[in-house]
Amino acid sequence: MLTPQEVSEHAFTKAFNGYNMSMVDEFLDILTADYTTLYKENATLKAKMKVLVEKVEEYRSTEDAMRKALMTAQKMADDLVAEAESKRNQLMQNAEADAKARMAELQQAIRDEQMRLAAAQQSTAAYVGKLKELHQHEMDFLSGLSKLTAAAPVSIDPVGDTARDIEENVERIIQKEQEEDTTDLSAPEGAKESSLYDELMELSGRKAPAAAPAEEDEDDVVEEPTRRIDFDNLQFGKDYEIR
Template sequence: MFTPQEIQEKTFTKAVFGGYDMQMVDDFLEPLSEDYITLYKENAVLKSKMKVLVEKLEEYRSQEQSMRKAILSAQRTADAMVAEAEKKCARLMSDAASAAQDRSQDAEVIVSQEQERINCAKKAAQNFIDVIERDIRGHLELLESLKKRDMSLELQQQLPPRKPYDYEADEEKPLVVPKSAPKTQPVEKAAPQPAPAEKPAPIPAPAEEPETTEEIAHEIEQNLSRMMDADISSAAPSQPGKASTHADSSTIKFTNLQFGRNYDPTSGT
């Protein structure tokens, strides 16, 4: 390809006959060289641009390869992460289900134990109520017997005192034989026995002032309150889930109860 300088420096030999007009050739070559120079420069610019574009294209192609590799790697990583997340989710779901089942079983056991404790408490309360009712009935019967005793004492006080028996007057009375009795052989009269010495009348003990029913009832109420406090303190079950057997085995002995003047607050009930 000719350069603009070669075109401008090109010379032609003069022909002797039939040659071209030199002025016309110069006039034609001068604008032609200018146009060629313009085209040559534009071509050089385009070539440089094309070179840059080719370099960019190669760079983009290399980036495309790396991007494809990155995309493939990212896809593989994403697939692995998804698979791992699914495994972890399944494991967490399984652990949560097993933990929920264990907690449910523990809750059922706790509910069963608490229900057993409630039943034991109900039984203990019922037994305690039965014992208290039995004690109250016994004390009511005791009060009734005390009332009857008071009534009998009042009746005895209202009756006149009984006279002592006179043995001497009884011996001096003649023996009366009925007329219709059959005759019997005379019995030799035995020698009279000496009269027995008269026994001295026993000295009556000083009568204690009878207690009133109100005082006895007050003492019974005090004894009841002490026994109820002792039963309440020992009626509750000592361990959870086990029934208290204290109310079943506890019985109140009325032989140790003390009333009236014999009551000693320092002695145990």
């Protein structure tokens, strides 16, 4: 593309019957001025276009970077959501499993305690019945002793001695049972109750009033009222509380 300077300095060769030189020069001056203006405008527009192209490229690269960043952020968000949901589901499953296991343990513990309570109630009822039977037997025995004493006075008090012996034997048996409870907790309760009952029955049957000597004087005999022993409040073993 010709520059305005090249247009203005261009020289034409003179020829015979050629163009009018003054008119050609005048036209070239006008053309040079217009061409100069257009040339400058074209240069300005090219510069602006170059700047715009650079801006467009910059915006395009920025757009690509933003698009990549947005896609990365979206992917990270999706991963975080998926991970959070997975952890939530896992925690819920673990919590449900723990709750079910704990519930099963508690239910089993309740059943075990109910069985122990029923067994203790049954054993206590049987033990109380045996104690009442033993108490009635002892009362009958003491009543018989009082009748014998009233019929044949003696120099000593067999009823009082027998009652004291029974009390001492009962205390000794209670102490023995407590020691057995502390040393042998694995022994069955029914066996302990039967052993205690048999021993008390043996002791009660073994004690009998001695015959009064014939040579002693009846005036020297001092009778004491028959003592009644209350066996209802006796407690045997650390796990029994009889009221």
